[in-house]
Amino acid sequence: MAAGETQLYAKVFNKLRGRSVPSLLEPLLGMGFPAHTALKALAATGRKTVEEASDWLHSHCNDPSLNDPIPQEYALFLCPTGSLLEKLQEFWRESKRQCAKNRAHEVFPHITLCDFFTCEDQKVECLYEALKRAGDRVLGTFPAAVPLVLHSSISYLGFFVSDGPADIIREFAVMFASEASSLADCTVKPCTKQLHLTLAHKFYPHHQRTLEQLARAIPLGHSCQWTAALYSRDMRFVHYQTLRVLYQYNPQNVDELMLSPGDHVFVDPTQQEEASEGWVIGTSQWTGCRGFLPENYTERVSECDTWVKHRTYTFSLAADLSSRKDGEASGRRNGEPHPPPTSWSVCSLQSLQATAARKSILVVRHGERLDQIFGKSWLQQCSTLDGRYYRPDLNFPRSLPRRSCGIKDFENDPPLSSCGIFQSRMAGEALLDSGISVTCVFTSPALRCVQTAKHILEGRSRFLPEKSSLVRRTWICPAVCARPHPSVCGEEGTWASSPSTARGRRAECVDAGAAGGRVWRRGLASALLGTQEVSSPAEHEEGEGRLEVCRHDVLIREPGQDTDGAYKATA
Numbered sequence: 001m002a003a004g005e006t007q008l009y010a011k012v013f014n015k016l017r018g019r020s021v022p023s024l025l026e027p028l029l030g031m032g033f034p035a036h037t038a039l040k041a042l043a044a045t046g047r048k049t050v051e052e053a054s055d056w057l058h059s060h061c062n063d064p065s066l067n068d069p070i071p072q073e074y075a076l077f078l079c080p081t082g083s084l085l086e087k088l089q090e091f092w093r094e095s096k097r098q099c100a101k102n103r104a105h106e107v108f109p110h111i112t113l114c115d116f117f118t119c120e121d122q123k124v125e126c127l128y129e130a131l132k133r134a135g136d137r138v139l140g141t142f143p144a145a146v147p148l149v150l151h152s153s154i155s156y157l158g159f160f161v162s163d164g165p166a167d168i169i170r171e172f173a174v175m176f177a178s179e180a181s182s183l184a185d186c187t188v189k190p191c192t193k194q195l196h197l198t199l200a201h202k203f204y205p206h207h208q209r210t211l212e213q214l215a216r217a218i219p220l221g222h223s224c225q226w227t228a229a230l231y232s233r234d235m236r237f238v239h240y241q242t243l244r245v246l247y248q249y250n251p252q253n254v255d256e257l258m259l260s261p262g263d264h265v266f267v268d269p270t271q272q273e274e275a276s277e278g279w280v281i282g283t284s285q286w287t288g289c290r291g292f293l294p295e296n297y298t299e300r301v302s303e304c305d306t307w308v309k310h311r312t313y314t315f316s317l318a319a320d321l322s323s324r325k326d327g328e329a330s331g332r333r334n335g336e337p338h339p340p341p342t343s344w345s346v347c348s349l350q351s352l353q354a355t356a357a358r359k360s361i362l363v364v365r366h367g368e369r370l371d372q373i374f375g376k377s378w379l380q381q382c383s384t385l386d387g388r389y390y391r392p393d394l395n396f397p398r399s400l401p402r403r404s405c406g407i408k409d410f411e412n413d414p415p416l417s418s419c420g421i422f423q424s425r426m427a428g429e430a431l432l433d434s435g436i437s438v439t440c441v442f443t444s445p446a447l448r449c450v451q452t453a454k455h456i457l458e459g460r461s462r463f464l465p466e467k468s469s470l471v472r473r474t475w476i477c478p479a480v481c482a483r484p485h486p487s488v489c490g491e492e493g494t495w496a497s498s499p500s501t502a503r504g505r506r507a508e509c510v511d512a513g514a515a516g517g518r519v520w521r522r523g524l525a526s527a528l529l530g531t532q533e534v535s536s537p538a539e540h541e542e543g544e545g546r547l548e549v550c551r552h553d554v555l556i557r558e559p560g561q562d563t564d565g566a567y568k569a570t571a
Contacts, residue, residue, distance in 0.1 A: 041057045064290075071120055075117070104158075113172070116233070134172055142172070146165050166195045244263075246297055264306050368419045379411050387406050
């Protein structure tokens with residue numbers, strides 16, 4: 001009797017959830033929208049409310065594809081909920097932080113039941129009915145617990161569903177495909193292979209062990225309520241890059257795109273020939289318009305962030321509640337209280353400790369430079385007839401570092417603009433607010449890169465732009481080079497501009513090392529290739545632009561050699 005009541009309760013619950021609001025189309029037609037565009041708006045918003053569909057139509061009034069008969073693509077997934085979903089999301093975050101992003105991070109935790117298929121806009125409600133009918137048929141036999149078994153290979157990590165419950169789930173997918181074909185006249189391909197919940201895919205082989213440790217920390221003993229969810233996506237932008245807008249941007253030209261925070265932009269990486277550096281061509285999800293946009297106003301996100309959830313069918317809702325009540329009653333009868341759930345396992349604690357001990361590398365691009373804003377003729381705009389620098393615009397810096405060849409020496413090595421200096425300082429303040437500590441800084445010898453590093457450190461209150469403090473705090477300045485780069489700190493000349501100055505800097509480094517810190521010093525800053533262990537200190541003589549090395553130091557060699565046979569390296 002209890003089982004019959006459970007099935008009846010679940011059927012009524014899903015019937016109420018799956019019931020669509022009647023006459024959603026009529027109010028839109030009353031507003032004057034054509035029937036085909038109104039149906040398109042309802043399909044794009046998940047047929048939830050008239051207000052959402054109306055807002056979609058108003059925002060897409062300038063969409064050139066509004067009248068095109070392009071249907072949405074739909075897919076059916078089996079998604080976990082409750083504590084299992086929380087643990088899987090925690091695995092997503094930890095695996096991305098420790099082992100970088102892989103293909104599994106593009107989609108939320110799910111088991112694929114039916115691959116993406118197309119359906120006409122006027123027949124979308126038939127898919128909802130097909131989902132309800134297929135769910136009602138298997139509700140009585142759907143497993144109360146879906147057993148998951150961890151499977152690992154060199155490029156895949158995930159949970160496989162055991163054969164018995166997997167057969168019932170596949171039967172549900174086949175029923176949905178049959179009902180959808182009959183009611184909505186669309187071709188649906190159900191999943192007939194091994195059902196799986198992917199945890200990681202296409203990752204680096206050396207990350208496999210770490211990922212396995214994180215996966216084993218996921219508790220599988222808790223009961224989980226599973227939900228079949230019907231999602232849709234815009235078939236035009238499959239495999240595009242998806243960007244989320246962070247800041248408001250008002251277009252300055254007719255071919256630029258208006259940006260609003262929260263909007264998503266689809267970018268085709270193969271069609272960016274017309275875009276200049278720092279700009280991309282994309283299509284707004286909110287408006288459907290296409291144009292140029294500044295890339296630094298956006299951030300890269302997953303494709304599934306733009307998917308629309310239409311309807312869900314929840315399995316074992318009442319069965320889960322009744323089993324919980326029966327379990328509590330039996331526990332009270334036996335006099336054995338239920339143990340409290342454990343939040344952290346030993347494996348997860350060890351993985352967190354290992355993460356805390358790991359160091360991170362932050363890769364930063366230089367700030368805005370003058371030639372990007374004022375073009376290749378920027379030098380002629382800020383120089384007088386006698387070769388002196390003056391400030392023609394507020395976005396030009398107040399002054400330029402002094403160089404032996406004068407202002408012409410900046411033609412192929414442009415400095416940062418005032419906006420670029422501001423960007424760098426804000427990045428430093430953001431690092432400070434985030435509590436991120438910086439121990440070493442490596443930078444290219446290009447002036448714009450050195451200035452970016454300098455102003456980032458100035459943005460942090462713990463770093464001062466004084467040469468001695470930068471050395472003692474192990475800031476790696478590229479001025480300790482065979483060809484010293486002009487200093488960006490003022491008019492005090494260049495770093496290591498003479499053998500005596502170089503020896504003085506080495507003495508400061510020795511003092512800093514004696515105080516208990518390891519000091520890294522850098523030769524020329526460039527791409528790092530190869531390593532070599534120092535066999536004898538006598539092989540590397542001291543001098544301007546030379547590195548002071550000790551026995552068993554490891555040198556990271558860089559491409560190219562000087563004429564005297566000495567190579568550029570990092571100790």
